[in-house]
Amino acid sequence: METNTTLIGLAGVLAAAAPVLFAVMGETLNERAGIINLSMNGTILLSAMGGFAVAYTTGSLALGFLAGMLIGALVALIVAFSSITLHQSQVAVGFVLALAGRDLSYTLGAPYMNQPGPVLTSWSIPLLKDIPILGPLFFQQNLMTYISYLAIVVAWLWIFRTRPGLMLRGIGERPAAAYVRGANVNLLRYIYTLIGGALIGLAGPAYTLSVKAGWMGTQTGLDGIGWIALSITIFGGWNPLRAAFGAYLFSLLQWLGLVFQTNLPGIPSQVLQVAPFPLMILTLLLVNIGDAEWVQRSLAAMPAGTRRVAVRLLRAMRASPPASLGVPFESE
Amino acid sequence: MKKNTWVNLGFQVGALILALLITTLILVAVGAPPLKTYASIVSGAFGSKDDVLEVLITWSPLLLTTAGVLVTFAAGLWNIGVEGQMVLGSIFTTWVLRLLQNSQVPPALIIVLGILGGVIGGALWAALAGALKTFGGVNEIFGGLGLNFVATALTIYLVFGPWKRPGVASMSGTQPFPESLWLPTLPKTELSLWALGISVLVIVIVYFLLRGTHLGLRLKAVGKNPKAAFLMGIPTWQYSMFAFLLCGAFVGLSGAIQVVSVYHRLLPNISNGYGFLGLLVAMLINYQALWAAPIAFIFAALNIGGVQLQIIYKLSSSFAGAFQDLLVLMVLIGEGARQRFLGKG
Numbered sequence: 001m002e003t004n005t006t007l008i009g010l011a012g013v014l015a016a017a018a019p020v021l022f023a024v025m026g027e028t029l030n031e032r033a034g035i036i037n038l039s040m041n042g043t044i045l046l047s048a049m050g051g052f053a054v055a056y057t058t059g060s061l062a063l064g065f066l067a068g069m070l071i072g073a074l075v076a077l078i079v080a081f082s083s084i085t086l087h088q089s090q091v092a093v094g095f096v097l098a099l100a101g102r103d104l105s106y107t108l109g110a111p112y113m114n115q116p117g118p119v120l121t122s123w124s125i126p127l128l129k130d131i132p133i134l135g136p137l138f139f140q141q142n143l144m145t146y147i148s149y150l151a152i153v154v155a156w157l158w159i160f161r162t163r164p165g166l167m168l169r170g171i172g173e174r175p176a177a178a179y180v181r182g183a184n185v186n187l188l189r190y191i192y193t194l195i196g197g198a199l200i201g202l203a204g205p206a207y208t209l210s211v212k213a214g215w216m217g218t219q220t221g222l223d224g225i226g227w228i229a230l231s232i233t234i235f236g237g238w239n240p241l242r243a244a245f246g247a248y249l250f251s252l253l254q255w256l257g258l259v260f261q262t263n264l265p266g267i268p269s270q271v272l273q274v275a276p277f278p279l280m281i282l283t284l285l286l287v288n289i290g291d292a293e294w295v296q297r298s299l300a301a302m303p304a305g306t307r308r309v310a311v312r313l314l315r316a317m318r319a320s321p322p323a324s325l326g327v328p329f330e331s332e
Numbered sequence: 333m334k335k336n337t338w339v340n341l342g343f344q345v346g347a348l349i350l351a352l353l354i355t356t357l358i359l360v361a362v363g364a365p366p367l368k369t370y371a372s373i374v375s376g377a378f379g380s381k382d383d384v385l386e387v388l389i390t391w392s393p394l395l396l397t398t399a400g401v402l403v404t405f406a407a408g409l410w411n412i413g414v415e416g417q418m419v420l421g422s423i424f425t426t427w428v429l430r431l432l433q434n435s436q437v438p439p440a441l442i443i444v445l446g447i448l449g450g451v452i453g454g455a456l457w458a459a460l461a462g463a464l465k466t467f468g469g470v471n472e473i474f475g476g477l478g479l480n481f482v483a484t485a486l487t488i489y490l491v492f493g494p495w496k497r498p499g500v501a502s503m504s505g506t507q508p509f510p511e512s513l514w515l516p517t518l519p520k521t522e523l524s525l526w527a528l529g530i531s532v533l534v535i536v537i538v539y540f541l542l543r544g545t546h547l548g549l550r551l552k553a554v555g556k557n558p559k560a561a562f563l564m565g566i567p568t569w570q571y572s573m574f575a576f577l578l579c580g581a582f583v584g585l586s587g588a589i590q591v592v593s594v595y596h597r598l599l600p601n602i603s604n605g606y607g608f609l610g611l612l613v614a615m616l617i618n619y620q621a622l623w624a625a626p627i628a629f630i631f632a633a634l635n636i637g638g639v640q641l642q643i644i645y646k647l648s649s650s651f652a653g654a655f656q657d658l659l660v661l662m663v664l665i666g667e668g669a670r671q672r673f674l675g676k677g
């Protein structure tokens with residue numbers, strides 16, 4: 001492959017990862033607060049349709065993106081209300097919303113099928129765009145891609161380098177301790193679930209107004225992307241940088257799938273694009289296996305030297321979910 | 333009836349009315365006549381003998397997936413990998429049928445072995461999710477999701493690769509099996525009483541297993557409070573694995589029926605979403621096996637009744653699905669509200 005074609009391809013990988021990044025950052029935030037929003041697959045489809053419909057009707061891209069975020073926040077509000085206020089299973093409600101969002105998007109989106117809508121155009125950043133290699137790779141993109149870079153940095157800084165971020169980790173890990181420290185746990189959980197939902201909702205129009213422009217009903221090809229984003233969030237171990245790596249890796253593998261498709265016509269592209277999943281399962285296995293009882297037992301039986309190496313290796317890979325993920329909090 | 337039962341019923345009726353209200357608003361929004369749409373769903377499902385048969389054909393795989401997830405739910409497991417387990421059932425059945433279709437083995441035996449293959453395929457895929465959970469600490473939701481995608485990719489690979497139809501490979505699936513390998517049907521229909529009978533038998537087994545047996549009781553103890561169950565000397569991981577295996581077997585059976593009785597081949601979307609729909613049914617009936625059969629029947633009717641909406645009103649056939657989803661959502665929220673504001677009971 002020529003360098004130029006490769007560069008364009010890789011720039012495409014960065015752009016295609018933007019919607020997934022929004023969703024993954026959003027989910028990372030609300031899971032850090034202790035709320036799992038399982039509705040992602042439905043939320044993304046519904047906001048993809050809604051964002052497109054609003055942009056199509058009003059002619060305004062900005063309103064389209066806003067509408068997507070609003071839809072995401074509304075779905076998240078249902079998750080928050082039924083889990084925080086009503087103490088229903090987050091998984092059950094989220095799962096039903098995942099299906100409802102999908103079916104609603106196809107039903108409500110029928111009038112907007114295959115209509116030509118507005119598309120976000122690319123906007124190169126002056127000066128930066130002229131840097132060799134890095135310019136065409138990072139800085140000749142559209143606004144959403146730039147915002148997606150920002151989202152990673154801001155999410156990481158917020159979680160690990162600010163006081164409110166410390167509190168955020170606190171309400172996900174030890175809500176009782178955070179409560180004693182003066183945090184209004186349930187209010188904060190509401191807020192983070194809504195912010196997370198809005199980010200997940202941004203992923204929808206980031207597809208239909210940019211990466212995969214247009215609404216084509218079931219042919220839009222977005223069904224499943226929310227489940228993928230959920231997997232990447234777990235793969236990312238609730239750390240925005242690791243999650244971003246996961247999102248880019250996924251996007252890269254998808255692109256490689258298409259590239260290999262032309263060279264290896266025997267294998268359908270869907271098969272190559274599924275490669276991230278066994279990888280994800282393997283990662284989950286590696287990060288969790290250190291906690292399994294039989295592993296602890298066999299570690300204890302090892303000679304001291306081997307054990308030290310094995311323990312260090314397991315600890316390096318380890319990524320535990322926020323301790324209170326999915327557990328409701330009562331102040332009494 | 334006790335007062336609580338009436339309150340419960342009130343909330344459920346309220347949930348149904350709310351769901352209908354929302355779907356009516358949706359219909360108005362997309363410009364379809366609400367009453368006529370509801371009427372055509374009913375007539376689409378029960379309007380003719382063929383429609384009713386179609387509903388019964390859909391009922392049996394859905395009843396099987398519901399039966400399967402009732403077992404994992406009882407053990408406190410969210411078996412979201414149910415879709416993939418159903419797909420693996422279909423793949424294994426197709427595999428056995430392909431291996432034996434040109435052999436001297438009598439067709440009836442091939443069908444039985446094929447169904448058995450499906451049961452094993454589903455159970456194996458579920459065992460994988462179960463092993464990841466019990467030995468690897470991988471949450472069954474995330475393991476299951478990943479395995480769903482792998483199962484779909486495997487189907488597509490087989491349909492377009494090694495098992496492709498002579499000549500052209502397409503999304504319409506593999507070469508259909510000869511009629512001798514179809515599960516016998518009622519004359520001049522596509523309804524197999526065998527499929528129907530097996531499904532009803534399975535849900536009856538699940539009902540009695542969860543209600544009256546020692547095994548079922550311990551399974552529920554593990555589901556309700558794994559720590560307490562463990563301290564009482566119940567080997568929790570064995571019960572979790574058992575629940576996965578049993579669920580996988582039933583769901584694999586569902587996948588087998590899709591091959592030997594409905595499609596007679598393997599195709600990419602063979603599970604038709606019945607795995608997820610089974611989870612939905614189980615939630616709606618509050619995990620009570622007694623109600624599985626009637627509610628699964630109504631869901632099957634909604635699915636069939638919704639098919640022709642696209643032709644009549646240019647309405648997406650997902651509308652029936654939207655109604656199912658909203659109904660379950662409203663019931664969940666209603667249940668939460670009842671517990672929250674009226675106290676548990």
